[in-house]
Amino acid sequence: MSALYLDSLSIKEDDLTSSTENVSLEEDLDSDLEPDEKPQNNKPTTTAEVYLEACRLTGVVPVSYFIRHLGTSTMDLNHHGLGPLGCKALAIALVSNYRVKQLDLSHNTFSGRGGEHLGQMLANNEGLETLDLSWNHLRMKGAVAFSAGLKVNITLKHLDLSWNGFGNEGALAMGEALKYNNTLVHLNLNNNRITNEGVGMLCKGLEFNDTLRVLLNVLVNENFVRLLETTCLEHPSLEVHYGGVGGFIAKKPPKRLDPMKVIQDYLDQRKLRLWDFFRNIDKDGTMRVPVADFRKAVQVVCITFIH
Template identity: 30%
Template sequence: MATRAYIGTARDVHFDDKVTEHHISDLNGKEREEYLTPIVRDPIMEMKYKEAIKGFPNRRGKVDNTKVIARKNRTSSATQRTEHTDSYTGVSSSGFRNRLDTFTDMEEEKKEETISQATYLSTCKHLNVEPTPIILKSLNEDSLIIKYHPVGNLSLKAACVALVANTMVATVDLTHADIGTTGAVYLGDVLRENLYILDLIIAENNVGSEGIKCICEALQENRALKYLNVSGNKLTEVDAGAIRDMLLENTTLKGLNASHNEFTDIGGVLLAEGIEGNDSILDIDLSWNHLRQKGARRIIESLMVNTTIARADLSFNGFHDAAVGIGELMAVTTTLTYLDLTSNRITDVDMAHFLKGFERNETLETLLIGKNPYTAPFCKQLLQIVCNNPKNKIKELDLDSQSVEIEFLDLIHTTRKERQLYINHGTVLKADLQKEATDDFSSSDPMMVLMECIAQRQLKLVDIFQSLDRDDSKTITRTELREGLQSLNIPMSGRAIDKLMKKLDVDDNGEVDFAEFMEAQREYLKKKQEKEEAGAAGVQQDETKMKEKVAKLIKMRRLAKMAKVLDSSTEKTKKKLSIDAFKMSSRRSNMNESS
């Protein structure tokens, strides 16, 4: 027995949980009436259920004739009704008659109608409200979705009456449907009776404190719902208390989205109490609130105590105040695989605490930590930990717009040799890169740089000449020399190239042929041998340093080229892989697996 206020005043209504629509279809008329007629004290409710029974197919698959007759009478009475306007659609009675004609046509085609649909139609008639086709259709499907379209109180009331005994609908999505507090109260009543709804989304509806209280109180009893989304409802500290009480009592909820609300310090403390005492939640989203200081610290402490949460979205808050705790969380967590700390004012000092714990982490697979004021060196340290720790399980690292140093690109290349890793970052700091990549040894011999590059890459002189001779004219111009050296990532600036061209072009005709190229190499090797035979002090040491510097500059030029490619494809990459889409798909897949 339960007291509800679906129609008129409150009354007692009894539903037999053992009876389903499939059972009902196998019963004859009298048996169906016995099972489906509720124990009521109101003649209107009794009449409504009897009317629904008349139109339900019997076990031989035939439809009662009374169903069609009743529907024709309903259509006839509608034509005589005076003009009126519904609060939801604003449609006059002429539009109402058209819709009823459509329903009559459906009956004439003998399309079967479930008990929920019949209940919805009869309730609409009693409430004098126009039935909504999308609601009627959805009552026989697995999802009832009415997003970004206002639903009037009477329309929602009729839908909720039908949902009470519905066994088909698993997802109810009323995002931005303007249901308000009244609608939330109706849905709370549904959750007390319905054991088949798994996902409830009432985001951006301004349900108010009374509405969220009703939903949470119902979920203290409900043992079916898996996912609840109450984001964007301007919930405050008082409402955080209702959510806390729900989390402490509910043992089946897997996902909670309370983002885009107005929880502050006290709200964070209350929510943390619920998180600590809950042992079923896998995914929690508290992004875009005002959680900071004590509230933020208590949330992090609760995540350390909780033993089930695998995904936590804390983005766009003030969790820099809990940096020490976040570091400790990274070190001790055994369940957390996804953490979003985007835009939390995390500085270099806070990042140092985070990295201290991150070195010991063995569970995290996805980390989003962009839009924070820490500097580029900490990006490098973060990736070094991922690269050097074989027990670290990071697969996705999103730094968003954080700038990185050139060495960061080299670390990416090294890390991807060992594991699959998606990394999103901002621009590459190119000041040092350009300085290093254009160092042309102006105080040294550019011929030595060229020959050393050829030696380190183990290339043949003829291959180098052919790659520089782009027009296959058997000679190399200054333009071809410059473009060829750039394509080979040989580090020389314009001034060094001029000096090299003058050295190679013996006959001073503006072009270098292969004979001149070979002669320059022989002269270089001859001078090098003479120095070695003379045994001049420091020659070997200088040569070693020169080789190291050339190797470094070749590497810098390669990374510079890589940075240019990354910069040009950043936008395309972000469009190709949407982080928000990844969050949502992963969240739902995790909850489905757990279910």
């Protein structure tokens, strides 16, 4: 699959203008990883060879850290300044890589073009389980392309897409992806310029999703809360942390406790009369109970009865 992806690689003018010239090697590549030492007249076979060839064709400097950690399950490439072309080279190499399970690519300025490359990679990769793409400026076009890949991905469970400027178009694409994706469990969409309209589109996708358990930090209004309550009835395991109306929903929102019912249950359980309850509050025997004292007594009863 990687070879096919590599064969179809082409560099466009806008790719060249966004080349990541500021990317530098963390240290010199090991001698056995040099491009000129791979077998002549053969297509790349290992992930490292595929990556080095992709870097050569895109004109970017290979990241030695990436090559050295290809055999590990966790990889941290945040703040590497990879840019769209560096993202393209990585995406090509990751298509057939099954060892890397957790990948942090945050703060790399991938832009919309990077979102396209990552979407193609995600549609084919069957190894990644956790992916952090926060702060990469994917924007609407990148969000749409990335969501298309997520739609058919079969392994990813945790995904951080915060601070990427998805907008409502990106929310619509993500909602569509969630209709079909059946592996994602945790999704962070914090700070993506998604309005109430976009959140509504996202929520429609949640109606058809049976695996997502946590959706973080979506700005909503009361209409969304009502729609979410309906969705949570169908999917009781779904948790949504959101702002805008300030709160958190896990399953069906809990009902407010009725203080008088709690007091009555408390008295019935202890075979007491209501008179006994008020007499205990009226320490001075004046037949008048200050509001503050009454509230304190009710709180004590609620805590005692509930626990």
